[in-house]
Amino acid sequence: MSASLIYDLAPIGSIVAWSDGNSRPPARFKKKLAAWQTRNSKGRLIRKEGPRQSGNYASPGYFTLHESDFGGKNTIVMRIHRTFGLDSDLTFKVLERPALGSVRVFDRGGSNAELVHVADDREAAAAWLKEHGYPNAVLQEVTADEVAAAHVEGRAAA
Numbered sequence: 001m002s003a004s005l006i007y008d009l010a011p012i013g014s015i016v017a018w019s020d021g022n023s024r025p026p027a028r029f030k031k032k033l034a035a036w037q038t039r040n041s042k043g044r045l046i047r048k049e050g051p052r053q054s055g056n057y058a059s060p061g062y063f064t065l066h067e068s069d070f071g072g073k074n075t076i077v078m079r080i081h082r083t084f085g086l087d088s089d090l091t092f093k094v095l096e097r098p099a100l101g102s103v104r105v106f107d108r109g110g111s112n113a114e115l116v117h118v119a120d121d122r123e124a125a126a127a128w129l130k131e132h133g134y135p136n137a138v139l140q141e142v143t144a145d146e147v148a149a150a151h152v153e154g155r156a157a158a
Contacts, residue, residue: 003088007063010045013098013118013142016065017042018082018090042095043067043082046115051086060086064114098142105129108136 001009006016020039025032043065051061064083071077084090098104098118103125106113116134119125125139 001092001094003063003084003090003092004061004086006045006084006092006094007048007061007086010094011097011142012045012048012115013102013104014045014094015042015096016045017093017095018065018084019093020090039090041067041082043080044115044118046081047113049111062086066115100142100144102142104140104142105134106138106140107134109138113138 010016018039018041020036022036022040024040025036027033045063046066047064049062049064052059062083062085064081067080067082069076069079084092099120101121103119103122104115105117105119105125105128107116108114116137117125117128117132119128122139122141129137
């Protein structure tokens with residue numbers, strides 16, 4: 001599916017894979033493999049932003065995926081986020097949607113909110129927040145209406 005369909009149809013918290021359609025090079029070709037992995041991976045959908053106009057320039061909308069974290073001993077040193085414009089030439093696929101009853105934890109409210117965690121339930125979200133301390137966090141439960149709409153519209157994952 002295209003980037004614009006991911007933007008329109010995939011709910012925040014979904015696991016999304018992207019690909020350029022090329023086959024994976026052998027591991028012995030380290031530079032080719034690294035380049036391939038940049039254009040073929042997966043991550044959690046954490047943010048959507050609509051198109052913007054700035055003077056004569058109009059940027060297309062975009063979405064951001066959280067690909068991975070690097071660090072050790074419960075300390076994250078670096079986060080890898082990938083941002084894709086709606087005009088991206090890559091192919092995308094929703095691998096997994098947030099489960100019914102799970103709770104999305106956003107760093108703040110409003111249009112600039114970014115997903116920081118998906119918990120199994122409200123109690124798990126509260127425990128995670130207590131440990132990680134986002135003072136302006138907003139909790140949003142995945143409802144039956146959202147899950148049902150995905151199935152009715154033929155948007156089931158996989």
